[in-house]
Amino acid sequence: MESIEPVFEKHPEYEKNAILERFVEPERVIMFRVPWVDDDGNIQVNRGFRVQFNSAVGPYKGGLRFHPTVNLSIMKFLGFEQILKNSLTGMSIGGAKGGSDFDPKGKSDGEVMRFCQNFMGELYKYIGPDTDVPAGDMGVGGREVGYLFGQYKKISNIHVAVLTGAGLEFGGSLVRKEATGYGLIYIAEEALKHRNDSLKGKSVVISGSGNVAIYAAEKAIMLGAKVIAMCDSSGYIHDENGLSIPFIKEIKEITRGRISEYLDYFKEEELTTEFVKGGIIWNVKCDIALPCATQNELSEESARIIVSNGTKYVFEGANMPSTIGAINVFSKNKIVFIPGKAANAGGVATSALEMAQRSSRQSWTFEEVDSRLKRIMISIYRNIDNAAKEYGCEGNYLAGANITGFIKVANAMLAQGVV
Ligand SMILES: NC(=O)C1=CN([C@@H]2O[C@H](COP(=O)(O)OP(=O)(O)OC[C@H]3O[C@@H](n4cnc5c(N)ncnc54)[C@H](OP(=O)(O)O)[C@@H]3O)[C@@H](O)[C@H]2O)C=CC1
Numbered sequence: 001m002e003s004i005e006p007v008f009e010k011h012p013e014y015e016k017n018a019i020l021e022r023f024v025e026p027e028r029v030i031m032f033r034v035p036w037v038d039d040d041g042n043i044q045v046n047r048g049f050r051v052q053f054n055s056a057v058g059p060y061k062g063g064l065r066f067h068p069t070v071n072l073s074i075m076k077f078l079g080f081e082q083i084l085k086n087s088l089t090g091m092s093i094g095g096a097k098g099g100s101d102f103d104p105k106g107k108s109d110g111e112v113m114r115f116c117q118n119f120m121g122e123l124y125k126y127i128g129p130d131t132d133v134p135a136g137d138m139g140v141g142g143r144e145v146g147y148l149f150g151q152y153k154k155i156s157n158i159h160v161a162v163l164t165g166a167g168l169e170f171g172g173s174l175v176r177k178e179a180t181g182y183g184l185i186y187i188a189e190e191a192l193k194h195r196n197d198s199l200k201g202k203s204v205v206i207s208g209s210g211n212v213a214i215y216a217a218e219k220a221i222m223l224g225a226k227v228i229a230m231c232d233s234s235g236y237i238h239d240e241n242g243l244s245i246p247f248i249k250e251i252k253e254i255t256r257g258r259i260s261e262y263l264d265y266f267k268e269e270e271l272t273t274e275f276v277k278g279g280i281i282w283n284v285k286c287d288i289a290l291p292c293a294t295q296n297e298l299s300e301e302s303a304r305i306i307v308s309n310g311t312k313y314v315f316e317g318a319n320m321p322s323t324i325g326a327i328n329v330f331s332k333n334k335i336v337f338i339p340g341k342a343a344n345a346g347g348v349a350t351s352a353l354e355m356a357q358r359s360s361r362q363s364w365t366f367e368e369v370d371s372r373l374k375r376i377m378i379s380i381y382r383n384i385d386n387a388a389k390e391y392g393c394e395g396n397y398l399a400g401a402n403i404t405g406f407i408k409v410a411n412a413m414l415a416q417g418v419v
């Protein structure tokens with residue numbers, strides 16, 4: 001809110017029309033019961049959510065998160081951030097988020113399928129290609145999107161882009177799996193280029209080892225960086241020689257194991273990787289820090305460690321991984337910091353590209369989608385950089401992102417009247 005204060009000075013019409021009061025209130029919150037039967041025949045019950053926050057710019061768009069920590073508060077913060085993020089992409093998509101406190105970890109494919117079918121058995125009433133288009137987020141990957149889509153099609157008898165991140169065999173877009181991670185690196189490279197720097201030869205620490213983290217690591221290495229540490233909720237692995245991402249992909253995408261299993265790929269005598277159980281990955285000294293796990297994972301204390309380690313760049317792949325205290329430490333120490341709403345927008349932007357392909361019954365090549373993604377991320381960087389300069393806070397990309405994202409939505413809300 002503080003960062004958009006100067007916008008209200010320049011646009012008194014926003015206050016006159018109670019734009020902010022309306023902006024912070026979701027247009028609709030849906031909560032529902034999800035009963036399902038586990039492999040032992042026992043009936044389980046979880047809670048489902050969809051926060052349809054703001055549709056001024058376009059149909060609601062945002063991920064579904066399956067994680068035991070999910071509650072209404074987390075759904076609302078994610079849905080609110082999604083409004084600004086989706087606005088920053090320049091695409092016609094509004095903000096939403098949904099999910100459940102269902103934990104897919106340790107569940108069989110059959111249990112995940114039955115849960116997804118019952119979840120969609122309720123959600124389908126409120127979504128559609130021109131109404132609300134969910135996608136993946138934590139705990140919701142290709143497997144879950146496939147089951148959700150299958151149930152939607154069965155109930156509605158319509159084969160349409162009602163979910164993005166779909167399988168390539170039934171309308172999904174190339175690059176969508178890689179998009180959030182790749183996009184993070186594209187905007188990072190743009191920020192570095194503007195400082196006559198680059199990822200080449202840099203040491204990178206990436207928290208998480210899920211969809212965003214894996215493909216951020218893959219693209220960072222493709223651009224010449226060395227990824228020296230990654231983690232999951234059990235701890236982190238660290239290797240100054242650089243980690244092998246194909247092994248991490250196999251652990252996380254195929255066997256759905258723990259990050260510590262990475263050490264099993266090496267003979268005792270050739271092992272240079274350490275696993276630190278329960279450790280804070282931000283203790284590892286690096287040039288560039290990429291928090292790609294979850295909200296509030298990077299505390300003020302960790303930010304001080306990052307600064308004392310000489311790290312100059314922090315680009316968020318996760319949604320709000322840095323606490324306010326951490327962001328203040330970065331700001332005071334002139335760290336180049338780009339918030340997730342700008343830096344991780346590549347995922348939802350590519351989801352919108354998937355929607356465009358589905359509407360025109362086309363499938364673009366990997367290179368076509370990847371080059372559009374790169375252009376979008378470069379454009380986001382330039383827009384937030386210009387906004388920060390225009391509003392007297394040059395280099396403050398959090399303010400630049402909030403200002404840029406907010407103005408487009410506010411003007412759309414103004415034009416559409418008191419609704
Ligand atoms: N998927 C997408 O399209 C997008 C996702 N995001 C955001 O990026 C972040 C990651 O999402 P995504 O990669 O899809 O999720 P995944 O579920 O694929 O991966 C999450 C990763 O973070 C780890 N993790 C979770 N909690 C913690 C913790 N407390 N400490 C350390 N590691 C933790 C998980 O480990 P474990 O397996 O042990 O739980 C896992 O490795 C989230 O904030 C999400 O909202 C943002 C834009 C797009």
Ligand SMILES: N=C(CCC(=O)O)C(=O)O
Nearest residue numbers: 062063135136137348351
């Ligand atoms: N989870 C996502 C992706 C949402 C989407 O692709 O609609 C996010 O932007 O946080």
